[in-house]
Amino acid sequence: MADASLLRVDDLALHYQTRNGVVRAVDGVSFDIQRGEALVILGESGCGKSSLAKTLMRVLPRNVHHVGGRVTLDGVEISALPDERFRRDVQWSRMALVMQASMNALNPVVKVGAQVAEPLRVLRRWPRRRALERAAEVFALVGLSNDFMTRYPFELSGGMRQRAVLAMALVAEPDLVILDEPTSALDVLTQASIMNVLKRVKRELGTSFILITHDVATSSELADRVALMYAGELVEVCDARRFFSEPAHPYSRMLMASVPRLRQRERPQSIPGQPPSLLWPPAGCRFAARCPERFASCDHSPPALPLHERHRVRCWLHALDNASPVSDGPRSTGEEGTHDR
Template identity: 50%
Template sequence: MPFLDVRELTLHYATPKGPVRAVDRVSFAIEQTGEAVAVVGESGSGKTSLAAAIMRLLPANIAAYTGQVILDGRDLMQLDKEAFRKSVRWREIAMVPQGALNTLNPVMRIGRQVIERPLLERLMTKEAALARAQSLLEMVGLPKEVLDRYPHELSGGMKQRVAIAMALVMSPKLLILDEPTSALDVSVQAQVMNLLKALKRDQGLTMLFITHDIALASDLCDRIVVAYGGEHVESGPADAVLLRPKHPYTERLIASIPKLKEAAQPEFLPGAPPDLIAPPSGCRFAPRCPRAFAACA
């Protein structure tokens, strides 16, 4: 049985113009603990909504929320909202949200922010929580002095490391990372990726890595899930997806990666993602696909 088994997960948002089909019958699995799986796709493919659906961090305007999220043999969708909050969110599944650099409270010291959640849940004494925070900062490559600093005193890369430490404070089984490198320059991005690889290697951390950058995904992840227009269009071992892509959208994503050792320019994908209020009736990529034919529509 897979460690995480997502089956036919659907999340639609209600709007005055009709439901937005942000996540439409998406299925994938993380086969075992210690594995990293990437969900890749351009903006508007439903990646962040997929993470929100798994974490059950949902807005009020939900039109549909169905499917199964099975973690370690337990279907989390069968839990009521309060049971999920108390027993799953942050304890079994934690998340580093998109734009995590801006989630830190500017008037609160880092140490207090790291220990806030376990103290609110009454899981640790203050002394134990501070010791845990110090250990986590060391794990993510930060000195213990950072505990006494404010967010404005830290660089972008340091803030991202703090966000990762905060997500790990309650020792979750699964860490979801939503675009963890998107706001960082290339050198800091490399440092964060090296940290994630070290956590995977040394701590056996299980990760769901959400990104628009398929090259980054291939550097960290064992498997890749390709999302487009709210749907899952392809998945498989990272090497197989990169070297033998089956879906035209995956081919175009790979073709858009700059090649350092080749003179050829990246191939940019024309057009825009589909309108998820009124998506195409057939393949949602068909209007942009150079290989589309009548059956695709």
């Protein structure tokens, strides 16, 4: 049967060269997104979430040591496209990115409307008037008055600038929008307002989203599925309702137990220890040093195991239930029952 995924990512990797060595920021990540679906990539700061977004969009720094894996968009392997064709056919027109701290990304000396219209003028060669008319339509969609099109970024509040950057990402009608911590610098009311805008766009346009965040509460607002990232790897990928009610990975369970709730008597629990350095990640399970359920097999790198439809978890505990491994990238076999990098 043909793959119905809008986006499929297989064994994606991004490693940085630093003075201290190679940082394995994204290390064998695999997932897929259906059309009209919202995938939330959840994880602690420094786990590789933003690097994942930059890899998908080819917005890479100069100190890249290695980029690998395969990315397929609507049946086309876009990771194999030359840079020029990728910029022309994919960036902004098929996939758009709202960067972290994007409120500061607007050019302070160019009016907001002109900046939102720019992708249409550059990529599609639209005349200025037509591009501005389309920008006005998107302004209305994200809840901004057309009056703001003639203002400069410093004349807008933080929430308004965030909406303007979202409008810029939506103006060319991409199939997929990647949002990197879109509400992290906003107050609670503005965060709720931005999330309502995203839900409206998803409902009315059928746009797919990748929402990158460390905020569990924010992620629950939009998520159809959740991918939990830890130390450069995805440790669990599943339906959002199942993740928030029945998380399978020990890290998932501890993360959910750390979130305060209005109607609970127990105090939120902390997660002891700290994530491993991505300069020298452990050979086995990367969460093992912090895991209360660690046992001998955790000294070896666990495979991604299928639990339910489109639900995978990277944990040896679930291998005890006779789950068969699903490859998350090329791995060599060590002793029986283990998989080593």
